[in-house]
Amino acid sequence: ARRAYPDAHITVIVNTADDITLHGLRICPDLDTMMYTLGGARDPERGWGRAGETWRVKGELASYRIEPSWFGLGDLDLATHLVRTQMLEAGYPLSQVTEALCARWLADDPRLTMVPMSDDRVETHIVIVDGNEPSGRRAVHFQEYWVRLHAVPEALDVIWVGIDKASATPGLEDLIATADLILVAPSNPVVSIGPILGVSQLRSAVIQSAAPVVGFAGILGGAPVLGMAHRLLPAVGIDVAAGAVGMHYGARSKSGVLDTWVMDNADAHAVAAVEEAGLRAVVTDLLMHDPDATANFIQLAVESTHQ
Template structure:
């Protein structure tokens, strides 16, 4: 039996989680636990949005819009149009009608006193996801961006409205130093045979999860820890992670991101790093960090391709045990 925990966020994390689910099902292994970033969360028009939670949930449920890459398949925008007519919300941040139903349900349950963990459990119960979903924390620790010109704004405004075009100097999660991991997170990591860092944005998706007090130490103490590169051929696959990496002084290269996470042998995180065939020449640089490089095809073009990536990671973990 192989118990797997995934740390994930965003579309890349959702696609990878689908692959892990498929790989484990084919092997007859138990379902994975995915700990999802909640740093992207925000309040908008009186409702609580959790973009990464919803991306992972919709993907696992087969409800995601694979064309746009976010939201629900077949969604409409009548309510969003009406909100904009009233001058409410953000005109550059679209809320689909089906998606808004999720946000309203979530907000109502939160107002009734449920925790984020309990809300995620209720949402996930609607569909057979085949994966246990946990938020990283029940606390509100939204990501803010400190800009080079001195301004500060919510990550979603910087990311969605400005498309990361405004130069950032720091990413912050106010209150995260006082947050605690959501119930079950530390226990799942401690019981895992392997912890997988998804090919999500290292700075604003994986970074906030690891910043919740106790999580980084738990991952460091796990049996095996493998990361999967979201950089292929020196470029990000999706989004503007390169801008985020540059803000913290990390080059957009597979070996540089591996160095950012660091080797567990030096008191940091990784035992092995799954990197793209296009970056095979960087394998010696990764090995020199004390991290075992695993070269594999990394384009997540469909579930089968994502499952093959998961297989490469799981096989590497099994060899290392």
């Protein structure tokens, strides 16, 4: 978005339902990945964490046989978690902690802001098949499902613990109300976008905003570009298809949250169904080969709102 519109004021609302406390530290994977990405410090090969990361602390914890061993904390990344945890324990809300952390990473772009969806604690838990349990199922934190279990067990349900009591981060409702444009990223619709829209104040703000709302499909040709959305979509009754995800978000004219749904050329066959559901459908090459390609499809989507 920044490459497409260099002078725009951009606010990134980030999911916090992936957050977890390990080794006494509050870890916010989505916030950190976004912060490092926007700050130019993300590891390009792994797609998360810091570039040039080392793992000496992880090795020492393993030598002490400290669990959980399945979630690795890099030495550079550890500093972020230490600062965050200290500030949270001192009474600062997550939004202020995030602002303080971003002062380092986003200092070169004063028009770019990153905000957690809520200051309240929300956690995504996955109900999985487990033959060792009398009920045949058990609930695990999303991080355990993804990192330790590699999304192998069948997911039966997805629960956002605490979502019913979560309030939008102060200021976000007004920001959405006065926005010129709202973009819904091609992230996992169940565990990344879902919790954000699960905060009732944010969902209502998006529905009521005067700004056009454009969503991008992260499913191309029946498969996710990244991640394991195909393992979780069926658990919440959604087909693994771009059109199905768009219709899950729904049109604002029919109590949904989108006006326009952008799909890949491989999913052009879904245009009729998407438009029948009340959405404007745009079809283009959605593979983000490089930053220029990403900028191009964002520009295409924005231009479509003026047609």
